[in-house]
Amino acid sequence: MNHETMKAFSRQTLDLDVPIEVERITKFLKEEVLHRLRKQGAVVGISGGIDSSVVLALCVRAFGAQRVVGILLPEKESSPESTELAHTLARQFGVQTVTEDISPALEGFGCYRRRDEAIQRIFPDFEPNWKSKIVLPGNLLKEDRLNVFSLTVIKPDGTELTKRLPLQEYAQIVSASNFKQRTRMALLYYHAELRNYAVIGTPNKNEHDLGFFVKYGDGGSDVNPIAHLYKTQVYQLARYLDIPIEIQERTPTTDTYPAGSTQEEFFYRIPFHLLDLIWAGYEKQVPVKEIAEAAELTEEQVNRVIADIERKKRATQYLRAHPAQLE
Amino acid sequence: MNSIEEQIRSYIAQNILFSTNGFPYPDTASFLENGIVDSMNVLEIVMFVEEKFSIKVEDAEIIPENFDSVAQLASYIRRKQSLVLNQ
Numbered sequence: 001m002n003h004e005t006m007k008a009f010s011r012q013t014l015d016l017d018v019p020i021e022v023e024r025i026t027k028f029l030k031e032e033v034l035h036r037l038r039k040q041g042a043v044v045g046i047s048g049g050i051d052s053s054v055v056l057a058l059c060v061r062a063f064g065a066q067r068v069v070g071i072l073l074p075e076k077e078s079s080p081e082s083t084e085l086a087h088t089l090a091r092q093f094g095v096q097t098v099t100e101d102i103s104p105a106l107e108g109f110g111c112y113r114r115r116d117e118a119i120q121r122i123f124p125d126f127e128p129n130w131k132s133k134i135v136l137p138g139n140l141l142k143e144d145r146l147n148v149f150s151l152t153v154i155k156p157d158g159t160e161l162t163k164r165l166p167l168q169e170y171a172q173i174v175s176a177s178n179f180k181q182r183t184r185m186a187l188l189y190y191h192a193e194l195r196n197y198a199v200i201g202t203p204n205k206n207e208h209d210l211g212f213f214v215k216y217g218d219g220g221s222d223v224n225p226i227a228h229l230y231k232t233q234v235y236q237l238a239r240y241l242d243i244p245i246e247i248q249e250r251t252p253t254t255d256t257y258p259a260g261s262t263q264e265e266f267f268y269r270i271p272f273h274l275l276d277l278i279w280a281g282y283e284k285q286v287p288v289k290e291i292a293e294a295a296e297l298t299e300e301q302v303n304r305v306i307a308d309i310e311r312k313k314r315a316t317q318y319l320r321a322h323p324a325q326l327e
Numbered sequence: 328m329n330s331i332e333e334q335i336r337s338y339i340a341q342n343i344l345f346s347t348n349g350f351p352y353p354d355t356a357s358f359l360e361n362g363i364v365d366s367m368n369v370l371e372i373v374m375f376v377e378e379k380f381s382i383k384v385e386d387a388e389i390i391p392e393n394f395d396s397v398a399q400l401a402s403y404i405r406r407k408q409s410l411v412l413n414q
Contacts, residue, residue, distance in 0.1 A: 137386070146389050147366035148373065164386055167370050307359070315365035 009286045010294050014276055016233050018240040022061065025225050029062035029200070032223045039198040039222070041067030043191050045184055046097070047255055048085030050247060051226060052202040054234050057093060057241040058225055059200055065094040071191055072099040073184040075106055077258040081250075088244050098191060102183045111179035118172035122163050123153050130155055131259035134165065134173060140269040140308055141301045147311065154259050177256050181217025189220075198222040206231045206275065210309065211316020212267050219319065230276040270305060278305045331380070331401040338375050339397075343368050354397040369394060376400070382407040 033039050042059040046052045059068045070090045074083050083099070090097045106112060112128070119126045126132075131154040137145035149170050152162045165173070185199075192199045201221025203213050208227040213219040226234055231252075238248050252263040252272075268275055274295055281291035281302075292302045329337070336350035343364055344350070358364040364372065372394065373384050382404065393403040 137389075143387075144390050144392075145387070146369045146391065146394060148370050148386075148389050150386070165370070167367070167374055170370065311359055311366065314362050315367065 009281055009284070009290045011273075011277060013280055013284075013294075014230060014232055016229075016236050018236050021229075021233075022058065022237060022240060025058050026062045029058060029223065029225055033063070033198045033200075037198050037222055039192075039196055041069070041195060041197040042200045043069050043071060043188055043195070043197045044200050045073055045188050045202065045218075046070040046086040046089060047073075048079075048082035048089070048247060049250070049252060049255070050231075050234055050238055050243070051204050051207075052086075053089050053243045053247050054237050054241060055200055055202045055225060056089060056095060057243060058237075060093045060095060061241075067197070068093075068095050069191060069195065069197065070095045070097045071188055072097055073102050073187060074099070075101065075180060076103040078255055079253070079260065082255055085244065085247050085250070089247060092242075092244060100187050102180070102187065105183045106179055109179045109183070111176050111183075114176035115173050118169040118176070119151065119153065121169055122151055122165065123161060126153055131257075133257035133259035134170070135162075136267060136269055138269070140305055141274070141297065144304050147308070147315075152259065178214045178217055180256055181214035182220075185217050185220040192222075200225060201227070203227050204229050204231050204234050206268070206272070206279075208320070210267075210312040211319045212263070213319065215319045230280065231272040232276045269308065275305065275309075278302055279309055282306050282309065331404050332397050334379065335397050335400055338379075339363065339372070342375075343371070350397070352397075354401075356397075357391075357395050359391065359395055372400070376404060380404050380408065382411065 029042070033042060041063050044052060044056045044059055046056055056068065056070055070086065072083055072086050087097065089095075115132075116126065116128055119132055133152050134149045135152060136147050136149060137143065149165045150162050151165045151169070151173070152160055154160050188199045191197070199221045201219070201224040203218065203224055204226050205228055207213050208219075208224065226237075229237070235248065253260055264271065274297070277295050278291055278297075281294065288299050288302050288306075292299045295302065332354055336354075340346040340350040352361060352363065356363065358368075369389065373389060376382065377384055384407075388403070392399060394400055
């Protein structure tokens with residue numbers, strides 16, 4: 001195919017030259033951590049998810065396994081699979097791990113109690129042994145509902161109940177649940193300062209730009225080496241870095257809500273391969289018609305996804321803002 | 328009594344924009360495209376509408392066609408009120 005006939009925009013637009021990108025990130029990590037921050041290694045919170053696994057592997061390339069520590073931060077509602085996968089990862093890369101069960105700290109903050117009080121105002125019969133999650137409306141490609149969260153509770157017999165969340169209860173559930181990410185951040189900095197290491201953040205571009213992170217929680221770090229990469233590009237790096245296949249094949253979850261909310265139902269409302277393609281086209285100012293052809297969607301669907309990207313970016317600006325101060 | 332449009336404008340100006348000069352947009356201005364409201368505010372507006380106008384907003388009705396401007400929201404509220412009156 002010559003240049004004239006080559007399609008300008010396609011699914012291949014997101015393809016990275018992975019070895020070059022890995023080299024670029026490795027160099028960036030060394031420069032930032034060792035020279036700018038003058039730290040001697042890296043602490044990474046590992047969850048058994050794709051992003052933290054890729055970041056750990058990149059840190060091993062940059063600093064060597066001896067100067068990287070993987071911190072596991074489970075709590076009583078975490079999936080046991082997350083811990084197993086994080087250990088598998090650390091073993092493969094020869095990295096020392098530290099496990100800190102954050103449940104007692106969360107009990108101390110009243111994380112579970114505050115959250116469950118709000119849930120009980122919506123579902124008065126709710127008991128702590130029920131599971132719960134908050135979700136956005138269904139698939140963005142099928143309907144244009146605005147981003148208003150619902151609460152789903154699951155009884156021990158599997159019965160699911162869902163109701164729209166009023167503002168006060170939504171805010172209480174989210175702010176109580178955010179103790180999880182903020183407690184993890186505090187412990188990551190404890191382990192980093194103990195060793196004179198830096199905390200390496202794990203958000204990708206989707207999380208960072210659309211605001212799918214907790215301010216001063218998982219958003220609290222010294223360096224963010226993959227915040228410029230779309231989720232599908234993180235998977236490209238994962239294949240090249242030989243991340244365990246069970247991590248590569250796992251569905252991304254929030255690992256925050258007991259009912260195991262997927263990232264798609266919690267926040268994105270569309271599969272990553274489509275979100276990333278549409279977003280990349282939008283950023284490159286590709287005409288909507290061409291994006292729709294590449295994604296095999298209608299122009300209306302593409303416009304809906306673009307509108308959702310713009311809304312999320314705008315609504316979450318404060319998460320990325322540094323504290324304001326006078327000159 | 329103030330019109331539905333006036334009540335919506337006043338609520339958004341006071342509670343969301345914290346504006347000192349009222350609601351400075353035309354009634355047809357898109358809330359979302361102009362950054363007048365974000366997703367948290369949508370929920371707030373849904374609750375305001377339910378309480379102030381005594382209507383029940385169904386989940387499937389929380390769409391841009393009903394909630395993206397003063398004019399659209401007022402029209403939606405009138406449709407809902409007429410449904411209640413006709414029942």
